[in-house]
Amino acid sequence: MTIRHHLSDQLLMAYAAGDLPEAFNLVVATHVSLCDECRAQLAAFEVVGGAVLDLCDLATMRDGSLDACFARIDACIDAVPQSRVAPRKRAGVLPAPLADYVGGDLGQVKWRSIGAGVRQAILPTGKGASARLLHIPAGQAVPDHGHRGIELTLVLQGAFRDDADRFGPGDVEIADQATEHTPVAEAGMDCICLAATDAPLRFNGLIPRLAQPFFRI
């Protein structure tokens, strides 16, 4: 997998710092699972976190704090397995963090048609942004849409092109208000992507605006 479109430093730093809404965290965790370049940059931003922590001034701990901490440790010492936990790894097409949200691999996705052959599955994420999987038939245009906030689109299978670029497996497109484009799924293979946005999408013409809250798109 040759990844050409990466996460921005801003997103990686915000993920390292814990400043992102859950849906964006999911895109970052999924891309980093596929991309050592971003994994390394993320690790560097976590080192900054360590430096920030180390430079924090010292809060006064409560009297007996250390003893209380040992008491906590002793209270659950038997409950904790001392062996290395098995690493979370990919079982199928979907990287592990995404598989956790789907509750399985691609076959377990609960798709719903949103018209023109396009299917989506909303993933359960907390407030601030929403995430969904999109399935776009090969050669089919994703309905023209603009963005009110930031939208991250991570390709999992197939590829799409817009006016300027091609996005293949592992690539992330970062779109904002200024982006008005018409991505088209490449011929040959249906395109499946993970998309997250911190604002509701407005599709021009596909679904009446009034229906949007109902469809949660």
Add this chain to the structure above:
Amino acid sequence: MSVMMLDAGQSEKLDADLPAWPYAAQGQQVTRRKEGSAVQATDDITDWAVLMARVRDDQDRAAFAALFRHFAPRVKSFLMKSGADATLAEECAQDVMASLWQKAHLFDPSRASVATWIFTIARNRRIDALRKARRPEPEDLDWGPTAEPDGADLYEASQENTRLGAALAQLPQKQRALIERAYFGDLSHGELAAETGLPLGTIKSRIRLALEKLRLQMS
């Protein structure tokens, strides 16, 4: 270094017990802080890894106490700056430090310094306690149970961490405050400027190389 925080008797004992820098390459010069030296605590991140290894391998309570005295007040302060009141911050700081003991078997000095590792635990605790949100994590890489940390790499990594800490401390106050606010969870991703002015390139390159090596071993 941490040994200074133990009382004199323990300190001697610890030094006597400590292997001669288990993670240093053969013949590598490693500066250990002597009693009364003027070096800042943050200059000696590497020794926290030694204490952490003692917690991991020997359930060493004196080593843990030293880590607690250094890091717990910082974690509490970090959480208060993130918006927790003193009571919640104290509770969470104790939680974080207890996790350090409980997750000691996961500590791998070739992947993160102790400060970085504690930061990630404290950050996750903050997201849990203050935001009540989930935080999906990337897939684990199989570093393998037998992957021996390379002493020279570890030494290089600790030097980089030290340089980064110094660089952060020396940033203009305004710029440093902006970075700190981001890490305290006080900035939204929209407000955050990723141009830190910190020497992150070398850290990234080293980690990138380590990942490449790992991929080669795996294939």
